[in-house]
Amino acid sequence: xxxxxxxxxxxxxxxxxxxxxxxxxxxxxxxxxxxxxxxxxxxxxxxxxxxxxxxxxxxxxxxxxxxxxxxxxxxxxxxxxxxxxxxxxxxxxxxxxxxxxxxxxxxxxxxxxxxxxxxxxxxxxxxxxxxxxxxxxxxxxxxxxxxxxxxxxxxxxxxxxxxxxxxxxxxxxxxxxxxxxxxxxxxxxxxxxxxxx
Amino acid sequence: xxxxxxxxxxxxxxxxxxxxxxxxxxxxxxxxxxxxxxxxxxxxxxxxxxxxxxxxxxxxxxxxxxxxxxxxxxxxxxxxxxxxx
Numbered sequence: 001x002x003x004x005x006x007x008x009x010x011x012x013x014x015x016x017x018x019x020x021x022x023x024x025x026x027x028x029x030x031x032x033x034x035x036x037x038x039x040x041x042x043x044x045x046x047x048x049x050x051x052x053x054x055x056x057x058x059x060x061x062x063x064x065x066x067x068x069x070x071x072x073x074x075x076x077x078x079x080x081x082x083x084x085x086x087x088x089x090x091x092x093x094x095x096x097x098x099x100x101x102x103x104x105x106x107x108x109x110x111x112x113x114x115x116x117x118x119x120x121x122x123x124x125x126x127x128x129x130x131x132x133x134x135x136x137x138x139x140x141x142x143x144x145x146x147x148x149x150x151x152x153x154x155x156x157x158x159x160x161x162x163x164x165x166x167x168x169x170x171x172x173x174x175x176x177x178x179x180x181x182x183x184x185x186x187x188x189x190x191x192x193x194x195x196x197x
Numbered sequence: 198x199x200x201x202x203x204x205x206x207x208x209x210x211x212x213x214x215x216x217x218x219x220x221x222x223x224x225x226x227x228x229x230x231x232x233x234x235x236x237x238x239x240x241x242x243x244x245x246x247x248x249x250x251x252x253x254x255x256x257x258x259x260x261x262x263x264x265x266x267x268x269x270x271x272x273x274x275x276x277x278x279x280x281x282x
Contacts (some may be wrong), residue, residue: 039233138232141200163244165241166235166271168238171234195228
């Protein structure tokens with residue numbers, strides 16, 4: 001905050017809010033004070049940033065009444081107070097409903113791509129079957145493949161289709177339907193490849 | 198590997214619609230994925246098909262057909278992964 005600016009409340013060290021301009025547009029903004037301590041500035045900034053994303057106008061993701069000790073909007077940063085170092089920057093934790101605790105998340109230290117077998121099963125002759133697999137982080141780019149595990153030369157044996165359910169903000173469920181094109185039962189495995197995020 | 202969101206869209210209940218995106222290098226190996234951004238539990242929401250058009254010697258157009266499998270409107274994003282970029 002510039003020295004020429006004044007705080008609406010002398011007790012505030014940061015805030016995010018919005019106003020409506022002359023054309024009716026909602027303008028979202030935030031500010032933090034600078035007391036000369038960089039860790040405090042980044043802690044406050046990260047607090048306001050995450051709240052501005054999840055509750056830009058005080059009407060989105062809010063805490064249960066009474067969980068905040070302060071007045072005004074009770075948001076996901078307000079119920080937490082701990083701070084952590086994230087790649088050399090001090091940031092404040094925020095409440096995660098999935099984890100039921102205050103967290104400082106980071107991208108997983110995965111090395112992409114990686115792959116594996118999610119399931120195996122028997123696919124009866126001339127029939128189709130569906131499987132679902134859940135709790136996949138939504139940010140992952142995952143491709144699926146169905147492969148017979150026993151040799152069956154002579155023609156195509158199996159086709160598949162992938163469908164997606166957005167089960168929550170954080171996770172997707174994959175629904176994979178495979179069709180056996182042959183007149184023999186075949187054992188299959190459902191393989192995934194995580195390409196990245 | 199290069200991954201990104203090429204476009205976003207909205208589909209009405211049970212609607213199927215096709216989008217195209219052009220100017221992709223012909224020597225790229227591109228995989229597509231359509232992910233709903235509107236959460237709704239219970240069943241699969243979306244499926245998609247991809248068709249290609251060789252628009253020029255060095256250019257591919259991708260036609261992505263997206264189908265809403267539900268009786269609700271939802272938003273989605275179409276993601277690409279260039280496997281050899």
